[in-house]
Amino acid sequence: MDRVNAIINKQFRNMKQFNLSLKLNNKNMFNFSKAKVLYYVRRFLLYLLLLDLSYVFIYPVIHMVITSFKNMQDFMDITIRWIPNRVFYENYKLALTLLDYKTGFFNSLIITVLCTTGHLISSSFIGYGFARYKFPGHNFLFGIVILSIIIPVQVIIVPLFYEFTQLFRLLDSRIPIILPTFFGYGLRGGLYVFLFRQYFINLPKELEEAAKIDGCGKIRTHFKIILPVAASVCMVTVVLSMVWHWNDHFEPRVYLFTPKKQTLMHGLPKLFADLEKIKESLLSGDKSKVTFSDEMAEKFLKEVSINAVLMAAVNVSILPVLIVYSFLQKKFVQGIESAGIKG
């Protein structure tokens, strides 16, 4: 037994030495082959390109964030391009109060959540209908879906506005924005129908047939089987609809006019006008329009620049979407991968 052990030990030691020598050899190898050099050069260029491109993409964001912390002196100073002398929080305070952030946030939230739900439910049903059933005229009707994607809302907005406000008596309400999403319309509603249809066309029929044989109703099959199977498309729909609705400023601007129902994106251009008005009135010594204290007003005149406040407001209003998206990003990209937008 001892002999066997000794032999094994010896062998093992030999192996170790051999490994060590290999490592040493590798370390001493300075003569790279041509292919390897080429590989490293290409890698280097690739990363350079990536960083370069990402700079272009990230530049507006950096610019926005940094500008939002600048005060008047920083703007005047030519030497400052990137980093301001000190962090100036006043911009954010002003932006939050003037934008009426709380109400704006909740209004945006209501519209975004309801519209996204609407798009998800309606377009999954409609897309399924178009994909599975060859009813008479389905090609023609699907053509209308495509047409509804292509036609800009701006072209038909006045008749729509007239329809909602005068025929349905929905003045200054969120319903004109929310209701169409439950019918497969609304902000790019056709696109989601299109996505769902393309996904279901390539899906095998067996699943639903099995459910049907087991006595599962149509609606139950839809929610229990089809939606989970199409989870990737659902994810894509949710993210796209969410981001577009949050950032939409056109429809809120048309349908909502009281400040109580203002969304965040809707409030931004108004904020700009408000700030200029306030500045003007302060300069002329008239304090009737100013809502904040005298101390703040003085600061406003001396130190605050309108651009910086605006940037702060933009940052604050984009922030919720950024946060939600950062949680969903991985699944979203995966979703697009597996949804595989097909023709």
Add this chain to the structure above:
Amino acid sequence: MNGRIKILNKKIHVKNEYEGYLYILPWLIGTILFFCYPVYKTVVISLSRITTYTGLVTEWIGLENYKRIFTRDVSFLPNFITVIKDTFINIPLILVFALFIAVIVDKDIKWKGFFRGIFILPFLLGSGYIFKTVIGIEVDEGVTTVSQGINLPAPILAYMGARFTQVIRIFLDRISLILLKSPIQTIVFLGALQSIPVSLYESAKCDGATEWEMFWKITLPSLVNQILFNIIFTLVESFTDLSNPVIDSIMGAWFTDKNYEYTAAMGWVYLLFITLVSAIIFVIWGHMNKTKKEQY
């Protein structure tokens, strides 16, 4: 017996087909309410003169408004032409850049998630609007600020002279704007790239294909559908974009001038063009799919 089964099958089939209407019922209602009615109304308005605004009561005048667009309006045709020109320059560029970025990010690199996140950023910033109103405030053209991101050092430009500088400026502006407009297209391409089986590339490699050849022979042919989808998407996006002068004038006419009849006519001319272009693309798409099926 066989015949009976066939008939039975047919009956089931017919019954099934009509069930489809049940699924798209909400959409049908929506189409009548939110699509057909407004579209019909815009057509009527464009062909008539509004007598009272409260009920949109109209009086038929025929093609008068359309005549006005092409004979009397000074700004519409130039705007329209710039839009067409911009679109046809921008679409190929956006597609190329999106594909380029997707191919780079798809490679096995470090910090993949980080780069992907960055290339999607413009989409989260609310395409167009924020870039236009917020970044564009400092300079007259919102674009120039964006291109400062890839600004060239000033001495070089000073040495080259004014004209060259301008050309470079415009070039960089356009490219950076296009980069910022391409996030969705990039994601679509990225998704498609990931679904191409690796075995294809491996077998091509075994046969001695270079990466360049593989791109043209494997990657591009399997992306045909995505390319067409992206063309349509970019088209729609650029046609509804706020920086689009035609949309700008339409909006101005709707909301500030309250010149509804004329705007509706303008919208229809514009729409006809969009529909024509998209129809051509869809026909090509359908044709390609057909030939693809015949190949199998």
